[in-house]
Amino acid sequence: MGNLRTGHLVEGAIWLSLCLFLYAYSFEFDKNIEIYKFGATAWPRSIILLIAIAALGQLFQHWKYGDIGSSNAMQAANVDDAEEAAHEAHHESLGWYLSTFALLVIPFAYMRVPDWIAAWLGAGGSTLHILRVVCAVILVGLFLTQVKRNMMGAMLTLPLFFAALLEDMGFYSLAPIFIVGVMFLFGETRPKPMLAIMALIYGLLMALFVKILFVGLPVGNIRPFYDFGSWVVTVLQ
Amino acid sequence: MDVFNNFLTGTITLFSDPLGILIFFGGVIGGMLFGAIPGVSMLTLAAILLPFTAHLSAEHGIMLFSVIYCTGVYGGAITAILFNIPGAPENAPTAFDGYPMTQKGQAGKAVGAAVMCSAIGGTVSCIIMMIATAPIADWAISAFGPPEIFALVFFGLAVASSVGAKTFWKGWLSILIGLMVAVVGLDPVGGIERYDFEMPYLLAGIHFIPTILGFFAVSEIFVQAEKKVTGSYVAPKIGVEFPTLKELLAHKFAVIRSIIIGFFCGVLPGIGATLAAFMGYNEAVRWSKKPETFGKGNIEGVISSETANNAATGAAMIPLLALGLPGGALTAMMVGVFQMHDMEPGPLVFINSADLVWVVFAAMFFANISIIFVGYLETKTIINLLRIPFQFLAPMILLLATVGAYAVRGLTIDIVVMFLAGVIGFFLRRSGYSVAGIVLGLILGKIGEQTFAQAMQMLHFEWSGFFDRPIALGLILAGFVTLAGSIYGAFFKTNKPTATDPAV
Secondary structure, eight states, X not given: OTTOOHHHXXXXXXXXXXXXXXXXXXXXXXXXXXXXXXXXXXXXXXXXXXXXXHHHHHHHHHHXXXXXXXXXXXXXXXXXXXXXXXXXXXXXXXXXHHHHHHHHHHHHHHHHHHHHHHHHHTOOHHHHHHHHHHHHHHHHHHHHHHHTTOHHHHHHHHHHHHHHHHHHHOHHXXXXXXXXXXXXXXXXXXXXXXXXXXXXXHHHHIIIIIIISOOOOOOOSSTTHHHHHHHHHHHHO | OHHHHHHHHHHHHHHTOHHHHHHHXXXXXXXXXXXXXXXOOHHHHHHHHGGGGGGSOHHHHHHHHHHHHHHHHHHHHHHHHHHSOOSSGGGHHHHHHHHHHHHTTOHHHHHHHHHHHHHHHHHHHHHHHHHHXXXXXXXXXXXXXXXXXXXXXXXXXXXXXXSSSSSHHHHHHHHHHHHHHHHSEEOTTTOOEESOTTOHHHHTOOOHHHHHIIIIIIHHHHHHHHHHHHTOOOOOOOOOOOOOHHHHHTTHHHHHHHHHHHHHHHTSTTTHHHHHHHHHHHHHHHHOSOGGGTTSSOHXXXXXXXXXXXXHHXXXXXXXXXXXXXXXXXXXXXXXXXXXXXXXXXXXXXXXXXXXHHHHHHHHHHHHHHHHHHHHHHHHHHGGGGGSOHHHHHHHHHHHHHHHHHHHHSOHXXXXXXXXXXXXXXXXXHTTOOHHHHHHHHHHHHHHHHHHHHHHHHTTTOGGGGGGOHHHHHHHHHHHHHHHHHHHHHHHXXXXXXXXXXXX
């Protein structure tokens, strides 16, 4: 096994699986182009081959030298402190990865599950909207139960969850909650500064982007979020 | 003498028109502000302003965009230095040493160096642009076809693979991920859908603005969050002390070298300031007697990167105005401004609209000069953002990034892509991969594939055709030599594990 650790093998396996998946999927668009004999697949397949070579090269280097970087000054000079932060935070265990992955599934569940249920029920329109709100409430509840257990996982999930909800709930309704949520996950627990900063950031964003620059932000699709978003835009513009 | 007279005429035209003056200063301040606000960039401002230029004259519209380009490239350095969030890919190498300087309480020195060197690089580039546009355009037309551009992209990627990652392999894997992401969408020759997973959104490819925002701005917030969780977060020290003239003069060779690199990278269509900045930085490390100090707060890293990227701005106008080829996203938007006024950029512009060209040249010259004065004042204000506790700054940055990602195309899925890129970037960074490499791969990947296809068609699918073209051959050989050196380093010069190393 040389200096190989389980992490190196997992990393190598991920890269090679990705290559396999991308190569297999390339047959979906393996079509001839009359004026170009290499077709649409030559370029991506060359990149896939290079990824596989680089992944194997990396495995070889790990086998021979372990985790040590090369002596190339450029490479040694530019590594950022993310790796060190991860090490200090003890966020390297399998349990942490699984818990974080489970949290990250929540936003994607919101993006897909209501549609699946609606299709299964043959429902649409307002029923779909109700389904989405119910789903959002359940998933927010699930998210909140996990926050204390895995703060970092929650921090990674919150912006994605915010983005997933934007289409339906709108920027104007969600932004204040998002601001408070981020501050809380960054360790701020004093209610008064949180409210004051929330009002300040929200006010500044509205003034700059809605009032001055007329940037259209998502107002949402579901009532009453849509009504609130439209009202804010009407008042400011 | 013609050049001087034309420049004088352009200057008089620019400053004798009150609306022109207003637009000029609006562009200077707007470019710097949007470049400097974490989470948005000059491209966000340009995208927002693009529809409104229809109400301006062609002269004012193009002048506004060229001024935003000059000052925005500089503005992006401020966020790179203060928050490790490059305003644009061309500011990414600035963060390598600028941010460590901020953490050491030398933010003022780093920003001061960026102000001075951006102004010097941009101004010199502007002067060369005015003198040499015609001969360089003539040379580029005849010397640089698709094979040469592809060869340059290959060389650029070979150089960039050594930037930002823990090992050579991780550097290449980072670039290859970027190249793979660039494949998503329609293929450049036959328009065949690739890796779209039957999602209409992916047909247009993954837009680089949400991706850049995600990999840089969002992943940085996550890294800071991780430090907060463990209590290892240390607020950056604030220093507003600018570098002395003596300190800057000590790096005069780095400035001259970066101007030359920046100008030649900038003049080539599609390459622009990003490669210039990376190459400027790379050469600074290569020529340094203390390469190990780079990445840990060496002011020469900031100087080289910022001089090179601003030197590329003037040069990037040459292919745009002389050939009609945009060098990057902002110059591509300028093509849009031309088209809105029923004009096409290209050689005829010099004949039909000489006034426009010289007003633009004059505006760019003065925009670069104004970086010193306006940049100094603005920096004194913006640097105080560091006094704000990060838990209050983080939601602001995330929401600004949200607006920036959404403003490009008005799609909420772009916001999802941005945050997803942030999560992926966070995991890749903590594993020693380079987000800058991914972004460079993404941007150069599209150009690389397109020029490769054009080159192969042009060379009748004969690989030997590359060997008949000296510039292409030279660049490809240089790329392979760089690669061979890196592979040798990876296999034979790797540091031996020590007993104290935790990984062993």
